[in-house]
Amino acid sequence: MKYVILLSSVLCAFVCPGQNLKSGGKLSPDQAIMDIRHYTISLTVDPDQKSIDGYTEIDLILSVPTDRLVFDLTNVLKVNKVWVNGKEAKQEHAENKLFITSGSAFNSGRIKVRIAYGGQPTIATRPPWTGGFQWDKDSNGNPWIAITCQGEGAKIYFPCKDHPSDEPNEGADMIITVPKGLTVAGPGLLRKVSTKKNQSTFHWKTNYTIANYCILFNVGKYKVAKRTYTTIDGNKVPMEYYALEENFDKAGKILDLFEQSCLILEKYFGEYPWVKERIGASETPHLGMEHQTNIAYGNKYRFEKIGGKDFDWLLHHEFGHEWWANKVTNRDWGHMWIQEGICTYGDRLAIRELAGEEQYMNSMRETARLTKNKIPVVRGDEVDSDSAYQVDIYGKGAFFMHTLRYVMGDAIFFPTLKKLATDPQYTYNNTVVTDDVEKLFSNAYGKSLKPLFHLFLYTPDKLEVSVKQTYDDKYLVRLLNIDMPLPMDIATDSGLQRLTLDTTATLITSKTPIQVDPKVFYLKKVIME
Ligand SMILES: [Zn+2]
Numbered sequence: 127m128k129y130v131i132l133l134s135s136v137l138c139a140f141v142c143p144g145q146n147l148k149s150g151g152k153l154s155p156d157q158a159i160m161d162i163r164h165y166t167i168s169l170t171v172d173p174d175q176k177s178i179d180g181y182t183e184i185d186l187i188l189s190v191p192t193d194r195l196v197f198d199l200t201n202v203l204k205v206n207k208v209w210v211n212g213k214e215a216k217q218e219h220a221e222n223k224l225f226i227t228s229g230s231a232f233n234s235g236r237i238k239v240r241i242a243y244g245g246q247p248t249i250a251t252r253p254p255w256t257g258g259f260q261w262d263k264d265s266n267g268n269p270w271i272a273i274t275c276q277g278e279g280a281k282i283y284f285p286c287k288d289h290p291s292d293e294p295n296e297g298a299d300m301i302i303t304v305p306k307g308l309t310v311a312g313p314g315l316l317r318k319v320s321t322k323k324n325q326s327t328f329h330w331k332t333n334y335t336i337a338n339y340c341i342l343f344n345v346g347k348y349k350v351a352k353r354t355y356t357t358i359d360g361n362k363v364p365m366e367y368y369a370l371e372e373n374f375d376k377a378g379k380i381l382d383l384f385e386q387s388c389l390i391l392e393k394y395f396g397e398y399p400w401v402k403e404r405i406g407a408s409e410t411p412h413l414g415m416e417h418q419t420n421i422a423y424g425n426k427y428r429f430e431k432i433g434g435k436d437f438d439w440l441l442h443h444e445f446g447h448e449w450w451a452n453k454v455t456n457r458d459w460g461h462m463w464i465q466e467g468i469c470t471y472g473d474r475l476a477i478r479e480l481a482g483e484e485q486y487m488n489s490m491r492e493t494a495r496l497t498k499n500k501i502p503v504v505r506g507d508e509v510d511s512d513s514a515y516q517v518d519i520y521g522k523g524a525f526f527m528h529t530l531r532y533v534m535g536d537a538i539f540f541p542t543l544k545k546l547a548t549d550p551q552y553t554y555n556n557t558v559v560t561d562d563v564e565k566l567f568s569n570a571y572g573k574s575l576k577p578l579f580h581l582f583l584y585t586p587d588k589l590e591v592s593v594k595q596t597y598d599d600k601y602l603v604r605l606l607n608i609d610m611p612l613p614m615d616i617a618t619d620s621g622l623q624r625l626t627l628d629t630t631a632t633l634i635t636s637k638t639p640i641q642v643d644p645k646v647f648y649l650k651k652v653i654m655e
Contacts, residue, residue: 147200147222149279149288149338150459151510156196157287161187162294163236165341167284168301169244170325173269173308173345176261178203179244180303182284185296188234195226195239198281198288203245205285210239217241224285247283250274253412254422257339258282262411264370268347269308272410272422277511280338288338291457295555297332298341304328309348311368311408313340313419332419334400335555337455340418344408346370351377355385358392361401367423368408376427380407380441383429387442390479391449391472394540396548399453407441414440416447416469433481439473446472449547457557460509463583464558467503467523468543474524490528491646497522499649503583504560525649526582532647533578533613534571542570577610582649589648591627593640594655601640602631606653614648617641 162184169180184197199205200222208217208226218225226239250258250273257275259282264270279288300312306324314332321327330343348368355365365384369377384405388398398405400419407421415422425440450469456462474493478486503518503526531539545552546566552558564579581587590606591614599619604627605612611628618636622644625632634640642652 147278147282148510148512149198149277149281150290150514152508153289153291154196156192156194157289157292159189159192160195160287160292161189162287162292163187164294164296164298165284165286166299166301167341168299169283170303171271171345173261173271173305175246176249176259177244177246178283180301181240181242182286184239184241184285185236185294186239186287187236188232191231191234193227193231195232197224197226197239197241197285198222198279199224199241199243199285200248200282202248203243203283206242206244208239208241211237222281241285243285250412254415260411264347265372266347269305269345270347270370270411271345272412273342273344274339274412274415274422275342276339276415277515279511280341283342286338290337290455290459291557293335293337293455293555294341295335297334298336300328300330300341300343302328302330302343302345304345307347308345309350309368310343310345311348311406311420312343313417314403332400332403334403334418336418337452340416340420340452342417344368344410344420344422346409347372348408349374349377351381353381355388355398355405357397357401358389359397359401361397363398363401363403363405365405367406370409373409373427379427379429379436380423380438383436383438383441384445386435386437387445387476390442390476391446393479394472394475394544395449396544399448399553407445414444416444416451418448418452421445421448432477433485435480437476437480442476443469443473453553454547455557457559458507458509459511459514460505460507461559462514463503463519463523463526464560464563466519467521468527468546470520470524471527474528487645490525493521493525493528494646494649497525497649499586499588502586507559522582522649529578529582529648530567530575533575534567538570542567545570574610577608578612581608589650590653591642591650592653592655593642594631599635599637601634601636603627603634603640603642604631605629612648615643615645617644 164185166183169178205219208215215226215228248258250260254274257278260272262270275282280286281288302310306326310328312330317331318329349371351367355363367377367380406419407423410422410424413424421444429436446469451465456464474489477489568575594602611626614627619638
């Protein structure tokens with residue numbers, strides 16, 4: 127199906143950032159001693175000059191005293207002044223790092239750093255894949271501004287500790303000033319709008335922990351469509367779509383599809399994660415991104431039919447990231463398949479819900495066909511955003527969930543997947559790596575699934591199944607490259623049988639040639655001996 131191909135190839139991706147910036151990787155000792163608590167970003171945006179000017183305030187806890195504080199900030203922007211706990215401090219800004227010192231050491235404990243800066247941020251060359259600012263215009267000539275920075279990191283426009291392992295646990299405030307008549311959409315809830323002369327200031331605030339690349343805003347001549355959504359647990363959450371005024375007639379449809387997707391995602395992954403704030407999306411000039419409580423939507427209302435119902439694959443996928451990326455977050459980009467792969471699996475589950483099991487199976491077979499299997503999905507810990515990204519983190523990650531579902535059975539698999547999305551030890555302030563996922567699923571299964579995780583996530587190999595015909599109607603079947611017994615469908619003359627195979631041969635009798643795993647639950651290579 128067309129959109130399966132689209133989903134497998136084009137979402138939330140980061141490659142070759144414009145400034146050759148990347149985020150994550152090995153955490154420096156200077157930043158390992160910091161625990162970021164909160165960001166306040168206060169900027170005036172000038173669409174004519176394509177510039178920003180203002181300050182960022184960072185609240186953090188130092189675990190030990192230190193002579194210097196080190197933040198990430200692109201050198202494209204100019205730092206004017208820095209204060210630590212209200213006292214002006216010295217700064218040096220080089221190679222996209224901001225070094226802050228004072229006459230004496232900074233004590234351990236909580237500190238507040240304020241950095242005044244501004245300039246013309248880098249323009250995105252191919253958003254959302256290469257990030258930066260997009261200074262676009264709607265068809266009436268009004269400014270339409272978006273930011274993307276998943277790969278490059280938020281340092282492209284505010285000073286921060288740019289690593290996926292450290293989100294501001296107390297949230298973020300965004301105080302954004304734009305020319306009067308424009309609207310700013312940001313994360314969390316809109317607290318206040320004030321207008322002075324020809325400028326309006328929008329104060330957005332989230333109290334939730336949030337990834338750096340989601341702390342951003344969109345600007346446009348927006349009109350807001352609103353309704354209230356009742357979650358699976360009975361909580362009422364505002365649902366808002368910031369549509370360009372010229373597209374407002376389509377905004378109600380987006381809210382309908384938002385509701386449809388939310389019902390499906392809640393069924394499998396538990397209640398919508400940000401019930402104290404809102405379900406939100408903004409229309410953007412780029413395709414889309416999973417910005418927390420303010421999903422970027424740029425699919426231009428190109429709906430398609432799944433099981434006879436309208437569906438927007440982009441909206442569903444980015445919304446799925448509210449669970450997989452925003453609520454369940456990989457500690458390091460090396461484990462990004464947890465975010466992209468399971469989110470992509472959520473796209474396939476939407477097919478299951480809207481069109482049925484057979485269509486879901488078809489979509490998984492198509493997903494299997496599109497896997498590359500050239501480099502491992504997980505390439506180690508401490509992997510930066512550039513090195514971690516490859517297409518198999520989407521489809522192969524999703525297909526691995528499909529394999530687990532078959533191995534474990536629905537009665538164990540689905541509750542375990544929901545546990546990963548709901549248990550406090552894996553969500554919100556706690557980040558995860560592949561080992562956490564493996565242990566959770568192994569515990570639920572009652573036997574170690576480590577060999578399965580290893581084969582499909584840490585190697586590019588497929589499961590090798592040897593078939594040896596010994597007589598006209600006799601076959602010996604065994605697994606070659608995995609040290610654990612696995613269930614396997616074998617089609618014989620008496621129909622489909624679910625057998626347990628391992629590295630010792632299993633004898634199968636069939637007058638017709640046998641078929642291994644005909645419905646395709648494994649990425650596999652059948653070797654006829
Ligand atoms: Zn994605």
